[in-house]
Amino acid sequence: MLDYTGKSANKLKEKTLYLLDMDGTIYNENEIFDGTLEFLEEIERRGGQYVFITNNSSKSVEDYVQKVRAMGIKAEYENFYTSGQATAMYLKENYPNQVVYCMGTKSLIKELREAGIEVVTEVDERAGVVLLGFDTENTSEKIRNTCIMLGRDVAYLATNPDLVCPVSFGYIPDCGSMSIMLKNATGKEPFFIGKPEPIMVNCVLKKLNCKREDAVIVGDRLYTDIKTGANAQVDTICVLSGEASMEDILQGEVEPTYIFKSVKEIYEGLTEETEL
Template sequence: MKDKTGKTAERLKSKKLYLLDMDGTIYNENEIFDGTLEFLEEIRQRGAQYIFITNNSSKSVKDYVKKVNDMGIFADEENFYTSSQATAAYIKENYPEQIVYCMGTQSLVEELRSAGIEVVTEADDRASIVLIGFDTENTSEKIRNTCIMLRKEVAYLATNPDLVCPVSFGYIPDCGSMSIMLKNATGKEPFFIGKPEPIMVNCVLKKLGVDKEDAVIVGDRLYTDIKTGINAKIDTICVLSGEAEMKDILEGEIKPDYIFDSVKEIYEKLTEVENE
């Protein structure tokens, strides 16, 4: 079994856990990529597990379960770990009992509240934390309130550093771009909780009791997905079905362990080994 560059990738067939990015890796917005269902079934047939780890905080876990189920993907809430969940865990551990002002979708707000965190969505002097997420419901009023809050002495967090989110026609600004907009207005930068921080990966490995050498992360972005694997010290696969292109890998400093055109190609290579 070899990857796109001809590198031997035999150890991939012994992996017990596949940590999968979503947007740009298994689907694009609402269109599932060819080969995704076969790839996921192959993982199950091998007795391994897959967990979707996504930086997209615009949807709750329940939203994601419905989204992928509608695409024909077998998954429940145990198959997901999102930046929203990681953010809630981080806030509870590092800022217990504090009030959070959130610029994010209603799904993100509800995810935080379901974790027992008090959240406000209007400028409020009681809030000691400002959190921003990938807000597909953003308004000029929300941006104004966030700028008001950032004038105060508050902890400033963001769910993820992604600059763009892939959609059917190209890309739209993601949380990282929103943070740049706010920095231009306030001079402040947040601490990013999602990928490439290893927080999400480490939480999943601990929860499932899987060793690092038995896990691999699959994603389409070098500065989030692949960097996360490097930071967490697990193997990485970059697929060229989303943001990253081969020239980005060749010219950049972040190098994945393996490169494939898509999850379909990974599936084909895995089954090719079985058929030899």
């Protein structure tokens, strides 16, 4: 089994946990990539398991389960760990009982509240934390309120540093770009919770009692997916179906363990017959 550069990737046949990015890796917006279903089935056929670790905080796990099932992907709640879930955990551990002002989608706010966090969406003096998510329901009023809140003495967090989110026609600004907009207005920069911080990966490994050497991260972005692997000491696969190109990889500071054009090519490598 060889990767895109001709490097031996036979170690992948021994992996028991695939930590998969979603946007740009297994689908683009609402279009599933060719080979995704076969790839996921092959992981299970080999006795392994897959968990989707996504930085996209605009949807809750419930939303994601419905989304991927509609594409034909077999998935349950346990197959996901999102930046929204990681954020809820981080808030409860580091800012217990604090009121959180959130600029995010209704799904993110609902998920945080269901985790027991008091969330407000209007200017509120009680809030000690400002949280920025990938807000696909953004308005000028939300931006104004967030700037007011950031003018106060508050902790400032963001779910993920992604600059763009892939869609059918190209890209739209993601949470990282929104944070730059707010920095230009307020001078404040957030602490990012999602990838490339190892928080999400460490949580999944602990939950599933999986060793780092038995896991691999599959994603399309160097500064989130691949850097997460470096930070969490887990092998990585960069697929060229999303944001990163070979030129980006060659010029980048973070090097993936393996490179494949797509998850279809990973599947084809896993199922190729070994010459005797």
